[in-house]
Amino acid sequence: xxxxxxxxxxxxxxxxxxxxxxxxxxxxxxxxxxxxxxxxxxxxxxxxxxxxxxxxxxxxxxxxxxxxxxxxxxxxxxxxxxxxxxxxxxxxxxxxxxxxxxxxxxxxxxxxxxxxxxxxxxxxxxxxxxxxxxxxxxxxxxxxxxxxxxxxxxxxxxxxxxxxxxxxxxxxxxxxxxxxxxxxxxxxxxxxxxxxxxxxxxxxxxxxxxxxxxxxxxxxxxxxxxxxxxxxxxxxx
Ligand code: BTN
Numbered sequence: 001x002x003x004x005x006x007x008x009x010x011x012x013x014x015x016x017x018x019x020x021x022x023x024x025x026x027x028x029x030x031x032x033x034x035x036x037x038x039x040x041x042x043x044x045x046x047x048x049x050x051x052x053x054x055x056x057x058x059x060x061x062x063x064x065x066x067x068x069x070x071x072x073x074x075x076x077x078x079x080x081x082x083x084x085x086x087x088x089x090x091x092x093x094x095x096x097x098x099x100x101x102x103x104x105x106x107x108x109x110x111x112x113x114x115x116x117x118x119x120x121x122x123x124x125x126x127x128x129x130x131x132x133x134x135x136x137x138x139x140x141x142x143x144x145x146x147x148x149x150x151x152x153x154x155x156x157x158x159x160x161x162x163x164x165x166x167x168x169x170x171x172x173x174x175x176x177x178x179x180x181x182x183x184x185x186x187x188x189x190x191x192x193x194x195x196x197x198x199x200x201x202x203x204x205x206x207x208x209x210x211x212x213x214x215x216x217x218x219x220x221x222x223x224x225x226x227x228x229x230x231x232x233x234x235x236x237x
Contacts, residue, residue, distance in 0.1 A: 003029045004162060013039035015058035016108055016123035023112060023119040026060055033057035033158060040125060042106055044228060053129035054143070055154040059165070061120040063173065068120060069094070069225065070177070072109035073210045074168045075122045077183050079105050082160035083126075087147045090188035093203075093212045093229065097126075098188045102142035124161065128154045180210055194231040196224055203229065 005027060012018055015032040017039075037056040042048035050056045061071070076095030083089045083097060083104065090098045097105035108123040127143035129151055144152050168179050189203040189212070201214035204221065212224040 004166075005030045007032045009034040009036075011036040011038060013037070014041055014123075015056050016041060016110060016121050019058050019060045019119075019121045020110065020112060023060055023062075023121070028060060028062040030060045031057055031158075031162070032060075033155075035154060037125070041108060041123075042125075043108055048106055048108070048125045050125050050127070051130065053131075053145075053154075054125065054127050055158050056123070056125045057158050058121050058123040059162075061122065061169075062118065063120065065173065066111075066118065067172075068109055068111045070172060070210050071120060071122060071169075072107060073183055074172055074179065075107050075109065075124060075165060077179055077186070078161050078164035078168055079107070079124060079126065080186055081164045081182075082157060083144060085160065086144050086152065089186070091183055091186045092188040093206060094210075094226070096188075099142050099144075099147050102140055103127075104142050104144060122165075124158075126154075126157055126161075128152050128157055177208065180206065180208055183210070189229055189231075192229075192231055194229050196229040197227045200232075 007030060012034045014037060015034060018032050034056055035052050037050050040048040040050060040056055072095050076091050079097050080089045080091050087099055092098050095107040096103050105126045110121045112119045129145040130143040131146060133141045171179055184206050187206055193202045199216055201216045204213045204215050207213050214222050214224055216222055
């Protein structure tokens with residue numbers, strides 16, 4: 001675990017952007033973290049800032065293996081296991097972490113492919129102690145504290161995530177993908193209907209490569225490699 005170097009920022013625009021701009025000079029397993037991210041980036045061009053009550057951090061990886069899709073699933077499982085210590089979570093494929101139908105964590109995995117070093121950045125934003133959310137996201141966002149009614153140490157949550165991440169990442173490097181079974185068990189979307197990549201469908205499962213398997217309206221099975229699933233009913237992410 002000593003291989004991780006933690007860089008704390010009082011305030012920073014985006015921990016992902018910081019690692020992206022400095023990856024050449026930083027060692028693998030550098031973690032940039034802050035409680036005040038001012039211009040954080042989410043998936044699908046969204047904004048993710050977090051704020052003082054929460055935590056935002058990014059891990060720099062330089063693996064020989066080039067499977068960013070699996071890395072981002074693995075990061076989701078690490079967060080889910082770490083938060084399970086406080087309250088049960090599930091995983092909304094690919095890697096949103098859900099408590100009682102609301103999102104508590106978002107993950108943005110990015111890759112830098114150059115001819116010298118390839119780098120991967122896994123950025124994680126966890127709502128830890130936030131008690132109020134703006135009205136536009138109130139019905140779909142939550143925090144750990146909102147569910148357990150006590151203050152949680154933000155840094156401890158991050159360190160727990162890293163413990164799980166370290167174990168899962170080693171398994172991944174050793175071609176042990178058995179953790180996908182653990183993701184399957186936590187599949188928030190199982191049997192739910194909704195829309196992904198403009199197609200109406202029902203979620204069947206997650207396959208051994210981490211793809212989402214859905215059934216379309218003609219009962220045909222489709223393997224989805226990336227995208228975001230919007231539920232048909234009340235919950236939209
Ligand atoms: C999403 O759900 O859209 C993904 C959100 C990812 C946010 C994290 S916070 C730490 C890291 N730095 C960023 O700018 N984004 C990620």
